[in-house]
Amino acid sequence: MPLPLSPDRVRGTLLGTAIGDALGMPIEHLSHQNVRLYYKGIKEFRADEKRGELDAGQWTGDTQRTLALARVLAKTNAGETVAERLRDEVMDVLPHARRWQPGLVGALEHGAAFDTPTNGAAVTMAPLAVWLALDEHSEDGIVFVRTIVEATHRHPASVAAACGQAFAIHTALRAAPDLFDAEAFWEAVLIATRDAEQRLGDADTSVSDRLAALQGNLDDFPLDLQDACGGTGARASESWPFALAMFARNPHLPEATLLSAINVGGDANSVGAMCGALLGALNGADAFPQAWHDGLEARDEILAAADALGRAKSAE
Numbered sequence: 001m002p003l004p005l006s007p008d009r010v011r012g013t014l015l016g017t018a019i020g021d022a023l024g025m026p027i028e029h030l031s032h033q034n035v036r037l038y039y040k041g042i043k044e045f046r047a048d049e050k051r052g053e054l055d056a057g058q059w060t061g062d063t064q065r066t067l068a069l070a071r072v073l074a075k076t077n078a079g080e081t082v083a084e085r086l087r088d089e090v091m092d093v094l095p096h097a098r099r100w101q102p103g104l105v106g107a108l109e110h111g112a113a114f115d116t117p118t119n120g121a122a123v124t125m126a127p128l129a130v131w132l133a134l135d136e137h138s139e140d141g142i143v144f145v146r147t148i149v150e151a152t153h154r155h156p157a158s159v160a161a162a163c164g165q166a167f168a169i170h171t172a173l174r175a176a177p178d179l180f181d182a183e184a185f186w187e188a189v190l191i192a193t194r195d196a197e198q199r200l201g202d203a204d205t206s207v208s209d210r211l212a213a214l215q216g217n218l219d220d221f222p223l224d225l226q227d228a229c230g231g232t233g234a235r236a237s238e239s240w241p242f243a244l245a246m247f248a249r250n251p252h253l254p255e256a257t258l259l260s261a262i263n264v265g266g267d268a269n270s271v272g273a274m275c276g277a278l279l280g281a282l283n284g285a286d287a288f289p290q291a292w293h294d295g296l297e298a299r300d301e302i303l304a305a306a307d308a309l310g311r312a313k314s315a316e
Contacts, residue, residue, distance in 0.1 A: 005130070008284035009173055010310040013126040014302050016254075016280025017066050019292050020272025021059040026050070028060070032223065032265040041263050045295045046300070053098075057295040060098045062123045062273045067305055070127035074308040082148050117206070118156035121149040122240045123270050126277040129169030130309055131253040142199050154211040156197070156204045160238035163196035164189055164207065167275060168244060172251075172281035180282060182248040186215055189244065206237040214241055218249045222260050225249070232266030239267045243274035254279040254287045 026048040035041065038050070045056040053057045054060070068089035072082050102292070125145075131146060142163055149162045168189045175185075191301050194208040214228055229242040246261035254276075262268045263277045280288070293299060 005173065005310060005313065006284065007307065007310055008082045008286055009281055010130050011285035011303055011306040012280025012283060012287065013130060013169055013173065013277050014066065014070060014073055014280070014306040014309075015285045015288065015293075015296075015299070016258075016276030016278070017123075017126045017273045018059050018063045018276075018299075018302050019280075019288055019296055020258055020262070020274070020276025021269045022057050022272075022296060023258065023276075023292075024270070024272035025054055025058065027262070027265060027268045028270075029267065030265050032226075032263070035263055035265045035268075041259075042268075043259060044291065058297045060269050062120075062270055063302075064098060066124045066126055066273070067302065069124050070147070070305040070309050072306070073131050074312040075125050077149045081121075086148060086152070109131075116132045117155045117204075117236050118153065118238045119158070119270050119274070120234075121158045121162035122236060123273050125162055125165040126169055126281075127305075127309055129166045129173065129238055129277075130306075132166060141265055141309060142196050145196075146200065155236075156200050157206050157236045159200055159311065160193055160197045160204070161240040162224040164193035164211075165240060165244070165277075167192040168247075169277055169281045172247075172278050175282060176250030177252070177282055179254045180251055182218060182251060183307075186211070186244075186248055190215065194204065197276070207240070210237045211244070212243040213316065214245050218245055220249075222246065222264050226264045226266070232264055232268075234267045234270065239271050240274060243271045244278070246271075247275050247278040251279065251282055254283050255289055 002201060018127045023042055026046045027039060027042060048054045048058045069086055072085045072089055078081055145166055146159050149159050156255050167215055171185060190211045193211060197205050197208055210229060217228060225242055225245050229238045232242050243261060246257060248255045258272060258279060262272045313316055
């Protein structure tokens with residue numbers, strides 16, 4: 001039977017997103033070899049030495065969009081209204097945007113959505129997973145996710161990955177940590193993602209196909225999982241299945257799991273954000289090292305957003 005929402009685990013979903021984003025930020029789009037060569041592996045918050053843009057503990061547009069969604073959901077739960085308000089929130093922070101895809105920025109400025117199969121929607125799903133009672137066959141839930149996601153990302157693969165990540169985080173939030181079954185979790189997320197693809201009415205099954213191919217291989221080494229995903233770039237069919245697999249591979253060791261996921265390279269900050277949200281949802285905010293709490297940019301703001309979201313959900 002699903003557990004009631006835990007305030008610490010609600011905090012963990014948002015905090016894990018920001019921590020993973022900040023840890024992966026300096027090595028975003030670097031290869032594993034360059035991560036090892038130039039950074040000797042990421043073990044803590046580091047400044048972006050390559051680009052010189054952000055300091056240690058700072059996060060990118062992935063967390064900016066996640067916090068925007070959290071703020072909007074805490075105020076309303078009507079799908080179309082959320083989408084409209086989310087677009088407004090995102091537009092408000094565009095002048096201060098950090099590393100958003102140029103295509104997304106340009107599309108939003110012209111009142112459109114980003115139409116490439118990226119992970120950008122899945123990265124922001126932590127607040128929606130807290131809010132939404134999404135199960136494997138929830139048509140209303142999938143419609144809600146699609147309505148929200150398509151404010152910024154409309155490619156079917158992006159939407160399918162977002163539905164899958166929302167379901168995965170929601171499942172982790174409601175699971176008993178000591179009874180968590182990674183194989184059953186994977187099967188449930190696969191079913192939910194396939195169901196979302198079918199309800200989206202598109203022939204693109206790249207995301208669920210990747211999940212199916214990984215099934216039974218969750219004990220593989222991180223670099224082997226990266227190869228099995230075709231890389232860990234920004235495509236929804238690569239980095240989201242990889243982040244999910246890293247979580248399922250070792251869900252009870254947040255520090256080791258998150259660092260292992262990030263250090264493979266690729267779209268490291270987005271992988272970190274997606275994996276961190278799952279780890280926080282299952283284990284709670286207090287499971288992350290104190291040094292990560294202390295060094296994270298705007299930690300109190302993130303926790304306040306999580307608490308407001310949790311209160312709004314409890315008041316339904």
